[in-house]
Amino acid sequence: MTPFPSLTDLPSQLRQPAVRDLAWALLSPPLLEQSAWPQRYPLKASAWSQQPEALADWLISLDADSQPLQQWLSQSSVRRLGLYYERLWQFALHAAPGIEVLAANLPIRQQGHTLGELDMLLRDEEGVHHLELAIKLYLGQQQASGSNLADWLGPGSHDRLDLKLTHLGQHQLPLSARPEAQQRLAELNIRSPKAALWLGGYLFAPWQQSYAAPLTGNPAHLRGRWLHRADWARFAAQHDGHWQPLARHAWLAPAQIEEGQRWSREQFKQWLTALPADANAQLLVRLVEGSEHSWQEAERVFLVNDHWPTQPAS
Numbered sequence: 001m002t003p004f005p006s007l008t009d010l011p012s013q014l015r016q017p018a019v020r021d022l023a024w025a026l027l028s029p030p031l032l033e034q035s036a037w038p039q040r041y042p043l044k045a046s047a048w049s050q051q052p053e054a055l056a057d058w059l060i061s062l063d064a065d066s067q068p069l070q071q072w073l074s075q076s077s078v079r080r081l082g083l084y085y086e087r088l089w090q091f092a093l094h095a096a097p098g099i100e101v102l103a104a105n106l107p108i109r110q111q112g113h114t115l116g117e118l119d120m121l122l123r124d125e126e127g128v129h130h131l132e133l134a135i136k137l138y139l140g141q142q143q144a145s146g147s148n149l150a151d152w153l154g155p156g157s158h159d160r161l162d163l164k165l166t167h168l169g170q171h172q173l174p175l176s177a178r179p180e181a182q183q184r185l186a187e188l189n190i191r192s193p194k195a196a197l198w199l200g201g202y203l204f205a206p207w208q209q210s211y212a213a214p215l216t217g218n219p220a221h222l223r224g225r226w227l228h229r230a231d232w233a234r235f236a237a238q239h240d241g242h243w244q245p246l247a248r249h250a251w252l253a254p255a256q257i258e259e260g261q262r263w264s265r266e267q268f269k270q271w272l273t274a275l276p277a278d279a280n281a282q283l284l285v286r287l288v289e290g291s292e293h294s295w296q297e298a299e300r301v302f303l304v305n306d307h308w309p310t311q312p313a314s
Contacts, residue, residue, distance in 0.1 A: 002029040002220045003041055004052045010059060011253050012296060016066040018073060018088075023059050024253035025088045031136065031199050034216040035165065037173050040196035042089060042131055045124035047097040058095065081251060085135035085200070086119060099124050102190055108181045116175050121185075121193055130176040130193035132168055136161070136201040137251065139226045139281075139302055141309070146205065146212040155281035155302060157309030161214070168197055204302050207235055226302035229277070235301075241286040242295065243268050248283075255285045255297040262287060262295050278305050 002008070004027050011023040030039060041049075048055040062069055072091045076083075090104050102121040107114050120131040137154065138161050144151035149162035173195040175181055185193070205211035207225040227235050236243070244263045246255055263271070275282070282303045287295035 001033055001218050003027055003043070004055065006052050007056055010056055012256065012290075014059065014063045015256075016063050016069075017250070017253075017256075018069050019059060019063045019066050020253040020256065021084075022062070022069060022088045022092060025085055025135075025200065026055070026059075026092055028200050028222060029218050029220040031138075031161075031201050031203065031218060031221050032214070032216055033218040035197065035199075036169050038194075038196040039198060040129065040131060042093060042120070042122070042133070042198055043096055043099070045126045046099050054097075081248060082135055084249065085252070086133050089120070089133050093120065093122060102128070103188060106184070108175055108178070108184055110180045115178070115180060116172060118176055118181070119172075121176075121190055128190060128193040130173075130195045132172050132195070132197045134164070134168070134197070134199045134201075135252070136164060136199060137204065137283075137302075138201070139204045139304070140206060140209075140211050142206045142209060147215050149214050149216070152203065152214065153309055155283075155304070168199075173197060202300070204300075207231070207301065224300040224302065226281075226304060228304055228306045228308065229275075230306050232272070232303060239286065239299075241288070241298070243284050243286055245271065246283045246285055246300075251283055255287070255300075256290070257287055257295045259293040259295070278307070280305075281308065 007027050010027065011020045014020045014023055026043065032039065043049055069091055073087055076087060090101070093099050093101050100123040102123055103118065104120055106118040106121060108116055108118065118130055119133050122129050122131065138152035139155060140146045141151050141153060149165060150160060152161035153159065176185070176193050176195050185191070202222045202224055203213065203217070204224040204226040207227040213219070213221060242262060242265070244257065283300060284303055285297040285300045288298045290296040
């Protein structure tokens with residue numbers, strides 16, 4: 001399950017980081033193939049689904065002039081990766097032919113208490129939809145096989161894939177059917193939306209372990225590896241190249257680094273030496289030379305402290 005397979009290589013051809021992230025959000029495969037709740041690709045009923053070249057033209061034009069996207073993103077202080085992902089989707093859905101955005105991040109309240117928010121409400125030729133959008137990066141636990149959803153932890157070890165899906169299924173997705181939500185939706189002339197989810201992201205397997213994807217996972221899911229700090233020297237000896245950490249806001253699209261921004265091996269060595277022993281998980285990319293004086297991401301790994309996971313989710 002990969003949206004627009006003919007456009008898979010498009011993000012690497014784009015130069016503006018925010019536009020590459022937008023393209024990645026629209027074109028990357030979901031983490032899951034099956035789930036208890038329906039999965040629905042947000043652009044499923046858009047004219048773009050039948051005309052991938054029109055979507056490509058739109059993204060390429062944005063890459064030439066990204067001001068509309070930058071202006072949209074600047075309207076909200078977006079610090080969390082999940083909110084950034086939502087904002088990218090909102091921008092695309094407002095522009096997508098055949099889709100009407102009815103509301104975004106709509107709070108549902110009961111007697112002054114907020115029960116939650118509905119990520120997206122939209123109308124297309126297939127009806128009215130309540131969509132929950134999420135971006136997640138999970139690391140497979142070493143003592144497990146990877147086949148179970150509970151085997152996958154977030155980089156901070158507080159989040160877990162099965163718990164995330166339980167929260168979506170028991171709280172966020174049913175929210176639009178609650179009486180409190182129905183009353184709010186009626187005020188907006190929105191009737192009986194169909195709830196569905198779209199979960200994008202990456203799964204990272206332990207670097208020296210034969211590891212399975214979740215049984216309900218998408219075979220085409222994006223992937224990487226992870227290792228403890230103590231294993232870095234052995235790993236690097238087997239995977240030589242130009243390594244560089246990515247800031248959290250750059251975790252979506254595959255990295256593209258201009259020649260002048262690429263770290264030397266000595267810079268990386270100094271950074272690694274200065275990294276505290278108890279540092280949070282660091283996302284590293286190995287870069288290979290691309291075109292026009294830029295370097296492209298060839299693989300990504302999470303480097304975690306030697307005690308990870310110190311606080312596994314329960």
